[in-house]
Amino acid sequence: MNGSLAVETSALTTRFGTRVAVDAVDLRVPAATAFGFLGPNGAGKTTLIRTLLGLTRPTSGSWRMLGRPMPQERSIALRRVGAIVEEPRFHPHLTGRENLRIIAAAREPAADDRIPGALARVGLTARADERVGKYSMGMRQRLGVARCLLADPLLLILDEPMNGLDPAGIQEFREMVANLVQEDRTVFLSSHLLDEVEKTCDQVAIIDRGRILMQGSVADIARTGKPTVRIRCGDPDAAASVIRPIPDVEEVTREDGTVLVVLRTEPGGSSDAIVAELNRQLVGAAVSVYSIEPERVSLEERFLELTSRLEDAG
Amino acid sequence: MNGRMVSAELLKLRKRRGLVVWSIVLSIGIVTVVYTILEILHLHNPVKYGPPGGIGGLQGSIIGLSLGGSVAAILIGTAAGTADVSNGVFRDLVATGRSRLALFFARLPGALLLFVPMITVGYIVIAACSVGLAGSLHTPDLGLILRGYAWVLAVTCFDLTLALGLASLIGSRGTTIGILLGWQFLAAPLLAQASLLGAARQALYPRAFDRLLPHVLFTDQGAPILIHSAAVAVIVILAWTAAALGVGAWRTVTRDA
Secondary structure (H helix, E strand, C coil): CCCCEEEEEEEEEEEECCEEEEEEECCEEECCCEEEEECCCCCCHHHHHHHHCCCCCCCEEEEEECCEEECCCHHHHHCCEEEECCCCCCCCCCEHHHHHHHHHHHCCCHHHHCHHHHHHHCCCHHHCCCEHHHCCHHHHHHHHHHHHHCCCCCEEEEECCCCCCCHHHHHHHHHHHHHHHHCCCEEEEEECCHHHHHHHCCEEEEEECCEEEEEEEHHHHHHCCCCEEEEEECCHHHHHHHHCCCCCEEEEEEECCEEEEEECCCCCCCCHHHHHHHHHHHHHCCCCEEEEEEECCCHHHHHHHHHHHHHHHC | CCHHHHHHHHHHHHCCHHHHHHHHHHHHHHHHHHHHHHHHHHHHCCCCCCCCCHHHHHHHHHHHHHHHHHHHHHHHHHHHHHHHHHCCCHHHHHCCCCCHHHHHHHHHHHHHHHHHHHHHHHHHHHHHHHHHCCCCCCCCCHHHHHHHHHHHHHHHHHHHHHHHHHHHHHCCHHHHHHHHHHHHHHHHHHHHHCHHHHHHHHHCHHHHHHHHCCHHHCCCCCCCCCCCCHHHHHHHHHHHHHHHHHHHHHHHHHCCC
C-alpha cells in the first residue's frame, strides 16, 4: 500500500434535507500514515466517516477505499478495514471476548484466531472475560480498537478514539498507532484533541461546515500560518517602538518580557531577510538583542485561525 | 450467513439470563406445575379429581403449552430482532462489509436454536404426563403425540418468526411485544367473531392454525371454523411468514446504521 491512497474521495457530498453535512469533499489519505481528521463539533467528521463506511448514503460524488470503488466493492474493501464510529458500543451482557466473537463471526474465519492477539495488543487480556457492562469508557475504547484489529486491517478508522483514556492510556494509544503505521497500516483518526493529533499523526485534514479547509503534513500545515518570531532583548518597549514601523511587520505584541512579532510574508515564503532587517534596526537603535527565535505555530493555532476565518466569512 | 454468525446470534440470546429464565418458565415450567398440581389433587381426592393425563389431558396441555410457548417465542423473537440495533452494535456489524441481508437472516436460526429445545422439553413433559398420568383413561397413541408436537412447534416457531420480523421493522422490543400480545390475545379473537368481515377473516393466522390442529385435539368449541381447507390454512401461514421476514429484511437493509 505504500505510496498509494488508502482513502480517496471526489466531490463527495452528503445532504440531510437542505442541510449539507459533507460538502464536495476531496480527501486524499496516503497509505501507511497516521492521518488526523480535525474539525469542530458538527463540522461533518462523523458524517464523512459514516459515508466512507457505507453506513450513510452519499447524495453525490465518488470514493475509493483501499483502491476499491465504493459502494460497488464495499464488501471486499471493508474486509480489511476496522472502524470505530462515534463511541464504541457493545452488548453489555456479554464479556469483552464474547463481543469480539460476535464481530469476528461476521468476518472471515481467521478473525476468530485473532481475538487473543487483539486483546493482548490493547492490554485487555486480564479483563476479557468480564461483562462489558462493567467496563470503564477507557476499556471500551480499547475493546473498540481490539474489534478493529480482528480485520487484520490495512485501514483503521477511529472516531475520537482517545475519549475516556487517561494520560497513560493516551501515551499507550499513541505508541500503538505508531506501531500500526510501522506495520504499513493506515490509521485515520478523527479527533478534537489537536495536541494529540499533532503528536500522533503525520498527515492531517481540517474540516469545517462539511468542507475540507486544508490537508497535508502536520508540519506543512503549521508552516502555512503566518511566521512569527520572539525577540528577547534588553528593552522590550523600545524594541517594540523600533520594530512597529517596519513595513514587513504585521503585528507586534509584548509577552512575558519579550516581543512577539508577526511577519508579513507569502505563505510558505522565507522570512530570513525580514528577521535580518529586524536585527539591524534594533542594533541601530542601541537595543541589546539576546535572541531572535522563530515561534512555532502549533496545529491548534492554525486550526483556530482557519476555522475562525470561515466563521467570519459565514 | 454462515454457521458462525448463527452461533453468534445464539450466544447473544442465551447469555441473557432473564430472557432464558422466563422462556423456560413459560415453555416448560407452567405445564410442569399444572400437571404436578392436578396429580396432587387427583391423589388427594380421586373421586372428585380424575387423572390429569390421557387424551383429554393432552388436549388441554397442548393449548396451554402453545399459549405459554407463544409468549416465550415472542420474547425471544423480539430480542433477536432488536438486540444489535438497541445496543448500537448494528453499525459495527454493517461496517464489517457483511451484507445486511445475511445479518438479518442469521437471526432466525439463532433464535430457533435457543427456542426449539425449550418447547421440545415442554412438549416431552406434557406427552409423558398424558401417558404416565392417564390412570384408567385412554392414552394418546404415538401418532397423535407426534402430530400434536408438530402443531405446537409450528405455532410457536411461527410466532417467533413473526416477532423477529416485526421487531426488526419497528426497532423497539417493548413496542413489538405489546403489539403482538394485543393482537394475539385480544384483537385477533375479536376480529374472528366479527361476521361482517366475512371471508376476509380467513387471513387471520390463529384461525389457520386452528384448522391444522389434529381434529381430536380441537377443544375451542366456541370459535367459528373460518378456514375449511388445510391448503388455504397453509397458504395463510406461509403468507404471514413471508410478510414478516420481508418487512424485517427490508428495514434491516434500509435502516440508517
